[in-house]
Amino acid sequence: MEAEEQLIERAKRDATAFGELYERYVDRIYNYIYYRVGNHADAEDLAARVFYRALGNIARYKQRGAPFAAWLYRIAHNLVANFHRDAARRREVPLDDIVAVAEKRAGPSQIAEQNEDARVVLEAMRALPAERQQIVILKFSEGLSNAEIGKLIGRSEGAIKSLYHRTLIALRAELVKRGAE
Amino acid sequence: MSSNMMTEVLNLQANQLNAGASASLEAVLNAPPEARAELSALMKLAARMKRWLIPVRPSSAYRARLRDGLQLAAGHQETHRALVETRPRVPQWGWLIGAAALGSAAGIIAMILRRRQTRKDASVAESAR
Structure with a gap:
């Protein structure tokens, strides 16, 4: 696989190289956005915007030691923030998206219970500050280590470690507030 | 603990x-x-x-659609860049207007100074008479 730095430089002039970067990151960016907004329709829309924006700005992108993914996550983070600011678009998580999360081997009543638990937990997570949501999504959904998360959001490994602890405390408080803990 | x-x-x-x-x-x-x-x-x-927080992936149809769209946009971007780079250099109007204004001001100042000098010469000649 071509080194990322070379691929990025090539992507500034070559559409095929940008296509390769897209293939490398589309799943991760989509996953992150999905858990931030809670439904596929908006995740598709926002993920597309992330890559169109990246394409439009890649010529000005400068490598400063942070991974390319950090730049994409930052674009995604800003677009998700704008999305949430747009009150008109705020809505409940569609049921079909929750059903997709439930474990397939469970029976109907178990599925209902699991869906409810997933809904409660994920909604509580979305009430946390953006950075804390990012930490748990990257940790549990992407399976990244504290060091990898630190590189992506520009913090030290130790900072992520303690932020993770504080995030769990905040999440628990949010669940208690909602009567779900 | x-x-x-x-x-x-x-x-x-x-x-x-x-x-x-x-x-x-x-x-x-x-x-x-x-x-x-x-x-x-x-x-x-x-x-x-x-x-x-199980990993959620986009559908393959969506991935392909977005990839095609990006390729198209990248193609437009490349064409636009090529056009901009090969376009003959047009004079920059801001500089031209500035230079013209500066030239006119210098001309007016020269004219005033010359007129003053002429008047001064005339008055010197008159007083000499």
Whole structure:
């Protein structure tokens, strides 16, 4: 696989190289956005915007030691923030998206219970500050280590470690507030 | 149990969850009684998060559609760049207007100075007469 730095430089002039970067990151960016907004329709829309924006700005992108993914996550983070600011678009998580999360081997009543638990937990997570949501999504959904998360959001490994602890405390408080803990 | 210690235990548990192992209760049992309830609650919560934050991927149709759209946009971008780079250089109107204004001002000043000089010469000649 071509080194990322070379691929990025090539992507500034070559559409095929940008296509390769897209293939490398589309799943991760989509996953992150999905858990931030809670439904596929908006995740598709926002993920597309992330890559169109990246394409439009890649010529000005400068490598400063942070991974390319950090730049994409930052674009995604800003677009998700704008999305949430747009009150008109705020809505409940569609049921079909929750059903997709439930474990397939469970029976109907178990599925209902699991869906409810997933809904409660994920909604509580979305009430946390953006950075804390990012930490748990990257940790549990992407399976990244504290060091990898630190590189992506520009913090030290130790900072992520303690932020993770504080995030769990905040999440628990949010669940208690909602009567779900 | 200090807060730092609890942070370590929770991070260790997160690594175990990511590795597919179920969380060990050893840490909870070893914790002092006053910290046991909190540690246990946070560990259970972490396990719930891990359970529900399953990776979600876009559909292959969406991926392909977006890729095609990006290729098209990149193509337009390349064409635009090529056009801009090969376009003959047009004079920059701002500079031209500025230079013209400066030239006119210099001309007017020269004219005024010349007129003054002429008047002065005329008055000197008149007084000499």
